[in-house]
Amino acid sequence: MRKISVLLALLFLLALPIDASSQQAYRDYLYQFDVYRKDYSDFQTARGEYLKFQTLTSQTSALTKTKTMLAQRDMLLRTYLLLLTERLNENPGLTADEQNRYLSMLVTEINFLDRQKSAVLAIASLEGTTSHSKELETHYPALYAAMRGAASELLRGGVVAEVLDFDRLFDNAKTLGSGNRPLSSPEKQATIDRWIVVIANRRGVLEQTLEDVRLTDQKIFKTTVPDEADRWFTDSAKAIAAAKLQLSEVTANLTELIASMRYQD
């Protein structure tokens, strides 16, 4: 009876859905965002009371609430960066070199935020909170560029993953087609050859579009102006949408090629 119970418990645990790490990271991020919103609201109230009454009590309360908010702000940004790292690890469209490079950038930023969060504990005055906050304000453009660049590369990687599969299937189709050539009429061979040329040309255009996205993303990583980062992010997003459309068309062409290979005429 005991053995059956253990077996049933194990089967139950195996049947539970396994969350991807990024899904758990996203839930953590959403939770920290909720906590931050509450802490920020408390900070705004305490700041308002201090600026209005300028009493020692309001000053002490403002200091406490500000420090809590600053620590939570660092925690929020940290969990967002952790979400990006998990998504980078799971993205099959990025090369190992690209993944390592972006992960390295994000880890640098996570370490900065960890130092910031540790330093909040030592702040003893409202002037201290202001100068502490200014460190993040000064560093924020670089942090923002890393976040936007990583997000755009993740979107590009999503398309590249399907393009890699397309390339594999196209190669398979060409191999099967060339193996069947002796059994095909010259007209059929000519039709198949034409399709292969059309597909190869369109694949070339798609490759150029994806390369343009990659180059734009490198600009995002290097900028120190958040508005510029946003503008290039938008440009990348448009190009990624165009790449998806091109991939859809070339996949339809591959479907036509295979349909043509199915028949003798």
Next chain:
Amino acid sequence: MEKQLQTPVQTPDQPVPAIPPAILPAQAGNKRPVWLPFLVVFIALILAGIAIVLQIKRALFTVPSPSTSTPAPTAAVSRPLSALATDSAFLLLESSVTSLSGRVSALSVQDSTLAPPILDLPLGF
């Protein structure tokens, strides 16, 4: 007794009866108007033209009535399959491309979960 037609015997005393001018046969030498044949041809051409125009109009503007006969089912044209059609590698390729096509259609190029938090950084003290 036979009745015999007796032709009148012309005698010098009996003149030939005059035939009314109305039933006089056309005499050689009577002249028709020159323009009469041309008029006839012209009228004939006009009538022919009218008939052709009417025919064309009928052909252009007549809506054909729907066929009331039962259409017979046409035999499906079967295309000969190639040697690849039953090859397992080809069938796998076919299904893989169908699967890829579905994934590409469903591919989302926007991801709201990647939007960074919007923060108000300056403290305002």
